[in-house]
Amino acid sequence: xxxxxxxxxxxxxxxxxxxxxxxxxxxxxxxxxxxxxxxxxxxxxxxxxxxxxxxxxxxxxxxxxxxxxxxxxxxxxxxxxxxxxxxxxxxxxxxxxxxxxxxxxxxxxxxxxxxxxxxxxxxxxxx
Amino acid sequence: xxxxxxxxxxxxxxxxxxxxxxxxxxxxxxxxxxxxxxxxxxxxxxxxxxxxxxxxxxxxxxxxxxxxxxxxxxxxxxxxxxxxxxxxxxxxxxxxxxxxxxxxxxxxxxxxxxxxxxxxxxxxxxxxxxxxxxxxxxxxxxxxxxxxxxxxxxxxxxxxxxxxxxxxxxxxxxxxxxxxxxxxxxxxxxxxxxxxxxxxxxxxxxxxxxxxxxxxxxxxxxxxxxxxxxxxxxxxxxxxxxxxxxxxxxxxxxxxxxxxxxxxxxxxxxxxxxxxxxxxxxxxxxxxxxxxxxxxxxxxxxxxxxxxxxxxxxxxxxxxxxxxxxxxxxxxxxxxxxxxxxxxxxxxxxxxxxxxxxxxxxxxxxxxxxxxxxxxxxxxxxxxxxxxxxxxxxxxxxxxxxxxxxxxxxxxxxxxxxxxxxxxxxxxxxxxxxxxxxxxxxxxxxxxxxxxxxxxxxxxxxxxxxxxxxxxxxxxxxxxxxxxxxxxxxxxxxxxxxxxxxxxxxxxxxxxxxxxx
Numbered sequence: 001x002x003x004x005x006x007x008x009x010x011x012x013x014x015x016x017x018x019x020x021x022x023x024x025x026x027x028x029x030x031x032x033x034x035x036x037x038x039x040x041x042x043x044x045x046x047x048x049x050x051x052x053x054x055x056x057x058x059x060x061x062x063x064x065x066x067x068x069x070x071x072x073x074x075x076x077x078x079x080x081x082x083x084x085x086x087x088x089x090x091x092x093x094x095x096x097x098x099x100x101x102x103x104x105x106x107x108x109x110x111x112x113x114x115x116x117x118x119x120x121x122x123x124x125x126x127x
Numbered sequence: 128x129x130x131x132x133x134x135x136x137x138x139x140x141x142x143x144x145x146x147x148x149x150x151x152x153x154x155x156x157x158x159x160x161x162x163x164x165x166x167x168x169x170x171x172x173x174x175x176x177x178x179x180x181x182x183x184x185x186x187x188x189x190x191x192x193x194x195x196x197x198x199x200x201x202x203x204x205x206x207x208x209x210x211x212x213x214x215x216x217x218x219x220x221x222x223x224x225x226x227x228x229x230x231x232x233x234x235x236x237x238x239x240x241x242x243x244x245x246x247x248x249x250x251x252x253x254x255x256x257x258x259x260x261x262x263x264x265x266x267x268x269x270x271x272x273x274x275x276x277x278x279x280x281x282x283x284x285x286x287x288x289x290x291x292x293x294x295x296x297x298x299x300x301x302x303x304x305x306x307x308x309x310x311x312x313x314x315x316x317x318x319x320x321x322x323x324x325x326x327x328x329x330x331x332x333x334x335x336x337x338x339x340x341x342x343x344x345x346x347x348x349x350x351x352x353x354x355x356x357x358x359x360x361x362x363x364x365x366x367x368x369x370x371x372x373x374x375x376x377x378x379x380x381x382x383x384x385x386x387x388x389x390x391x392x393x394x395x396x397x398x399x400x401x402x403x404x405x406x407x408x409x410x411x412x413x414x415x416x417x418x419x420x421x422x423x424x425x426x427x428x429x430x431x432x433x434x435x436x437x438x439x440x441x442x443x444x445x446x447x448x449x450x451x452x453x454x455x456x457x458x459x460x461x462x463x464x465x466x467x468x469x470x471x472x473x474x475x476x477x478x479x480x481x482x483x484x485x486x487x488x489x490x491x492x493x494x495x496x497x498x499x500x501x502x503x504x505x506x507x508x509x510x511x512x513x514x515x516x517x518x519x520x521x522x523x524x525x526x527x528x529x530x531x532x533x534x535x536x537x538x539x540x541x542x543x544x545x546x547x548x549x550x551x552x553x554x555x556x557x558x559x560x561x562x563x564x565x566x567x568x569x570x571x572x573x574x575x576x577x578x579x580x581x582x583x584x585x586x587x588x589x590x591x592x593x594x595x596x597x598x599x600x601x602x603x604x605x606x607x608x609x610x611x612x613x614x615x616x617x618x619x620x621x622x623x624x625x626x627x628x629x630x631x632x633x634x635x636x637x638x639x640x641x642x643x644x
Binding site: 036037038040063088 | 567570622626
């Protein structure tokens with residue numbers, strides 16, 4: 001299962017790419033595989049301030065409806081509008097075109113605080 | 128819908144298996160059958176003065192744009208459609224969590240007795256004594272089965288029963304001035320309706336995880352219990368088909384925190400005569416008569432989800448209740464007679480036709496018969512669990528109740544075949560697939576509930592089909608990926624159907640049809 005080095009991961013199978021004071025958020029290839037074909041993504045509102053672990057969006061697949069949980073505290077500064085018309089991007093390219101939102105971090109993110117590095121995430125999913 | 132319709136002979140037809148009798152093609156819609164001016168009957172035109180009392184702006188200018196069809200093609204349309212149905216009347220239906228048991232036909236006889244079927248819901252109590260007595264008896268019997276103090280028969284389904292129960296919980300806390308309780312705790316193996324109910328009633332849902340044996344993790348539960356806890360909603364047996372081994376400790380812990388304990392009784396079929404939730408201290412629960420007490424799933428109109436309560440919630444039961452006077456006659460509570468009531472949750476007294484069926488079932492079985500129902504349901508589930516062990520993974524491989532979870536994770540790893548493919552291939556073998564991908568905490572889950580009403584031959588036939596499919600996955604996975612092959616429609620592309628729905632509608636009135644008269 002595809003787990004990318006250099007990203008941070010959560011127990012809820014989300015990934016985080018930190019660049020300066022913003023982070024891009026998506027779901028992992030493992031999560032996309034578990035969900036099956038994604039048919040709908042509900043994105044957070046621009047400007048919304050997030051608290052870590054609160055639900056900030058929804059992913060619906062042919063199997064289940066799942067909440068997206070904020071991996072960090074911060075403010076939503078950009079959302080991936082392409083997912084509205086093409087939710088299948090979550091399945092085909094979860095670490096690239098299937099990104100979900102960009103968040104301006106309230107404080108610097110690092111592993112700890114519920115975030116794992118790639119090796120720890122690989123151990124968690126048994127990859 | 129995006130579907131592949133294929134009338135040609137199936138390339139992977141399951142040999143020597145019985146397929147349900149289905150038509151070779153789908154049926155045209157009534158709109159497609161419609162021809163201008165065609166009629167099944169002619170409705171007399173109303174006398175001129177009948178329309179005079181209706182305000183002019185409320186009168187229809189054009190007839191409604193309904194399909195225009197004659198009687199034979201209408202009847203054939205629906206009969207042919209019914210032949211495409213799969214039901215407990217046509218075959219085995221091991222849909223886990225749904226208890227698709229046989230619905231004895233004597234229930235239908237009882238519900239159709241004119242004294243019940245033709246009773247107008249607004250007749251005075253004096254003319255409805257038989258129905259009121261039946262409802263009163265049914266409430267008492269459900270009290271006996273659940274170990275609770277009283278029952279309301281009003282809710283129209285299990286989910287409405289849950290909401291009714293939680294609204295009573297809210298009324299209880301408020302009546303004590305305890306307004307800080309804003310959270311409802313739900314285990315991760317619960318029914319999806321439990322968190323939905325909590326949200327509908329205005330509560331925040333707190334999820335607690337299951338432990339390694341599939342029960343509620345007591346430490347995790349204790350960590351979230353507190354002064355904000357309004358209630359715990361526990362499905363027992365759980366959706367893993369497992370009885371909560373520490374149910375009394377769980378209920379006690381909730382009570383110590385000042386919360387109430389709700390039991391989702393959807394899985395009562397496993398515990399009739401064996402475990403009474405009231406005895407374990409539960410304060411409120413619902414039962415699904417369409418699961419446990421053999422009333423039809425859908426089809427017969429609205430359902431029923433009676434709710435049973437213990438001492439604490441008695442004052443809050445929905446009104447009107449059925450009361451028995453000292454002279455043995457029955458009457459409905461009058462409006463305002465019990466001010467603490469949460470009020471009506473449904474019109475009249477409930478889905479009486481469905482409740483008559485449940486009454487007939489209970490009367491036909493009696494106490495020892497109901498106990499046998501649960502024993503046989505549990506036996507059938509454990510038999511299948513043993514048969515399929517080794518062919519499929521059994522994630523919680525201990526004695527189960529009325530259902531168990533299998534997993535096709537081994538087939539996914541070894542042959543690239545998923546649970547969805549197994550389920551679709553089962554259709555070719557003539558069986559309704561089990562519930563799949565639920566509960567969510569098991570990978571590639573198959574939730575299998577055979578119920579007590581199936582013969583050993585049927586269980587063996589199903590197990591044989593499951594084994595044949597697992598063997599086929601290794602030699603011919605494509606036959607599974609493209610299944611079903613013998614159903615009226617092939618594999619539906621659910622993802623595209625959901626992503627790009629192809630919806631059509633017609634206006635309810637239109638100029639395309641001239642008024643005949």
